[in-house]
Amino acid sequence: MPKTLAYLGPEGTFTHQAAQIFTTHYTTDSAYKLLPCPDIPEVMEAVAQGTVEQGIVPAENSIAGTVNITADLLAHELNLFIQGEIVLDITHHLLSFTPDLAQIHTVISHPQALAQCRHFLKNHLPHATILKKESTAEAVRLLKEEKQTGTAAIGSLASHLHYQVPIKYWHIGDFPHNQTRFLLLEKNPLPHPNPQKTSLIVFPQANRPGQLYEILGVFAKYKLNLCKVESRPDKKELGSYLFLIDYESTLPSSKLQPVFLELKKVTISYKNLGSYPVYRYKDKSNH
Amino acid sequence: MPKTLAYLGPEGTFTHQAAQIFTTHYTTDSAYKLLPCPDIPEVMEAVAQGTVEQGIVPAENSIAGTVNITADLLAHELNLFIQGEIVLDITHHLLSFTPDLAQIHTVISHPQALAQCRHFLKNHLPHATILKKESTAEAVRLLKEEKQTGTAAIGSLASHLHYQVPIKYWHIGDFPHNQTRFLLLEKNPLPHPNPQKTSLIVFPQANRPGQLYEILGVFAKYKLNLCKVESRPDKKELGSYLFLIDYESTLPSSKLQPVFLELKKVTISYKNLGSYPVYRYKDKSNH
Secondary structure: OOEEEEEEOOOOOHHHHHHHHHHHHOOOOOOEEEEEEOOHHHHHHHHHOOOOOEEEEEEEEOOOEEOHHHHHHHHHHOOOEEEEEEEEEOOOEEEEOOOOHHHOOEEEEOHHHHHHOHHHHHHHOOOOEEEEOOOHHHHHHHHHHHOOOOEEEEEOHHHHHHHOOOEEEOOOOOOOOOEEEEEEEEOOOOOOOOOOEEEEEEEEOOOOOOHHHHHHHHHHHOOOEEEEEEEEEOOOOOOOEEEEEEEEOOOOHHHHHHHHHHHHHHEEEEEEEEEEOEEEOOOOOOO | OOEEEEEEOOOOOHHHHHHHHHHHHOOOOOOEEEEEEOOHHHHHHHHHHOOOOEEEEEEEEOOOEEOHHHHHHHHHHOOOEEEEEEEEEOOOEEEEOOOOHHHOOEEEEOHHHHHHOHHHHHHHOOOOEEEEOOOHHHHHHHHHHHOOOOEEEEEOHHHHHHHOOOEEEOOOOOOOOOEEEEEEEEOOOOOOOOOOEEEEEEEEOOOOOOHHHHHHHHHHHOOOEEEEEEEEEOOOOOOOEEEEEEEEOOOOHHHHHHHHHHHHHHEEEEEEEEEEOEEEOOOOOOO
16 A cells, blocks of 8 residues: 555645655665645545655744744644654745746735735836735646736646646746755654654743753753744733744654753643654755 | 834734733833734834834744744845734634534634634635635634625634624634734844843854764853854855854853854854743733
8 A cells, every 4th residue: 555645735735745755765665656635634544544654844944934823733733743744945936827927917826925926027017916825836727727927837747747837937936045944743652763854833831031041951951953843823822932943963753851851840731743864855956 | 192003914813912002001101002904024214214113023932933034024125123022812802794614615714723713624624715815803804894604703802802703713723822923123223221131143154074963062151041043044045054043141241241242253154133021911801
């Protein structure tokens, strides 16, 4: 039986690309079935319910920040574990069947892609109507299906290859270093032989001065390099937070018991999402 | 000449309500013109360019977290100062002209309102099509304009009062303590006589272990109660952040020079967004 890997679809999204890269380059399991899901909660719930073996969802973009729904479901609603991280370069292109830029009156894409190409749109298509779609791939799919003239979509190389809509302008993003981290999720924690990074959700004690300082002190004491500290609302009251903490370490969690014991003393609780490898994929064809 | 206060519109949004509460209860300037703007960047740019005297935008919701576009424009793009914070209870209601819940086949609203009523929708309208609109007020306005039957909107009491669409279900939100902080912004810093809170954007030194710990140490040393610490991407590379830091203090910034001097030693720079009062409005009619 091939394993099923659910991902945030439709086909041609950046998450689809991350799923393909993972199954092609970073796993020895050969037969994989990729299953597109319409939104992030569906991917994560399918993994939690055991209807699929694994799932891939975006977790953080270098421009837009944390993907809140992913963080909130991991913190508050589902018991899932991270088995790997895939880091992808995000490049936006302008796709259209309309040959002349002057004839483009509408631009469609995902709100984040539109926001990340704000300067290009201001300079080159200041009068175009902007329409938001569920994903960049969905925008390109619509363009293909309806063969709309006068409309352009902002999409990825993957969506161009998948839907065969011509690229009119390459690399229209405002920020040169645009990357997204995707998480590979499983229902049960499987200790990885070569972890690089650990993710924790930390529930602090009552909202009082110095709490975060104390928590960070534990990591400072053990010289663990924090790669991310972020507060997210605990959804109980305004100004009350939990913390997303990622640290770099090649030691498996089992070797870090003293850290966890001290963490326990200064918090209400913490949730260990797993120690996992980081896959940084460099696509040389991605010109 | 009356002052103009720009806000995230259209009329009937929660930000409109915050603007009305501010001008009615918390300022001695009597004549105010309220100007709706279609998005957050337009409100903030109007203030930065001086075409309006003040602006109000949402900054953080107790369930969904920081409003990223507001934080990013304050940190990266515009020089604006916070003159006050208005905290509002957020209550969602189901509005419709259709008397019978069984006949409602479509629900429209802002994506965040839809997400915050997920359990209600699952339990009471599991088969309804969900359509996302630019704001809750826009959804209610559309409902009113098109007199759509079979459609319901999730909206506020203010949108109900403004557009006169009947409320079918009161309080359909999943979380009982739903509040939003709105910021009152001005172009020039005006020291407030009774500040309660200060907001800083802190640009850390190179991404190295212990940097945030050092920064928080400065506040711990002076016993300043941090009410918020959040990382946001610095938009240069994945894993590289700046920090949004709010602390409680009734002292004006001018009395906190030693804190700023120490902060300067352990960071590249910081941006002081101002020391300001917090207005917590309790609406007794908001049943």
